Amino acid sequence: MPASSQGWKNAAAGVALSLAFLTAPSANGADTIPNFAPSAAVGWQLSDDEFIPPPSGPGPIVSDPAHPYTSFYRFPTNPKPTFRVADLSNPILLPATREALRKANEKSLSGKYVGLPKERCWPVGVPAFSLLPATPVYFLQGEKEVTMIWTQDHQVRHVFMNVPHTAKPKPAWFGESVGHYEGDTLVVDTIGLNDRTFVDNYLTPHTAQLHVIERYRMIDGGKTLEVNLHVEDPGAFTTPWNAIQRYRRMENGPMPETVCAENNADHFSQDLEPVPTAARPDF
Secondary structure, X not given: OOHHHHHHHHHHHHHHHHHHHHHOEOOOOOOEOOOOXXXXXXXXXXXXXOOEOOOOOOOOOOEOOOOOOOOOOOOOOOOOOOOOOEOOOOOOEOHHHHHHHHHHHHHXXXXXXXXXXXXXXXXXXXXXXXXXXXXXXXXEEOOOEEEEEEOHHHEEEEXXXXXXXXXXXXXXXXXXXXXXXXXXXXXXXXXXXXXXXXOOOOOOOOOOOOEEEEEEEEEHHHOEEEEEEEEEOOOOEOOOEEEEEEEEEEEOOOOOOOOOOOOOOOOOOOOOOOOOOOOOOOO
């Protein structure tokens, strides 16, 4: 058996083994903790690659009403999907952030392709991890760590449970995430993010001050995974803001092995971001 195939069988076994921890009471003793991985076949998939605005208060960047975004994921039969044009009137934007979005809008409106990091095999960071459609996210739930894995390109987040943040975490693509359960909700607190990612698919920049809190819980009888996000970055935004994301439960079998970078060159000279390339061997 190829080593890679054995690795994914081991990962699937890890999902099953993690279930032993899911009968323990939560920190407040009120409920059992949520079981996001009742079997290796269960994943969670988005139907869109946009944040859902909150019922009230400051919310995420959305498309300019004059240039509404038509998502391929929401409207797969639409013959004319559109590129994104951000609404620059959103009051959460500091001047430098608004200017960066204006430049991205200008490129999009010119008809040029605006590539997204995930399409070029780059880590997307947080909170943009909650904007990965097309393939499911799988959970590995353990006593000391919860791991989230997006099938396409296997972008991975590690959430260390019931521990504090380190005093000065080294900036990283997915930052430093610590978590705990509050009844039926997984709460994830992330800091230590580098500034090489974007907050969303409009290419909204952020600084290393970015702080994200996510609350994961199942609704609709376990058919939907809802994530409530709270985002703070005084270097990019005038105020903290909130957003929502929802995944539907999928049972397509264990997570397959996929590769992003192979045959992903700039074949049509669209000035695409080069895919990650190692300049020297790892060992």
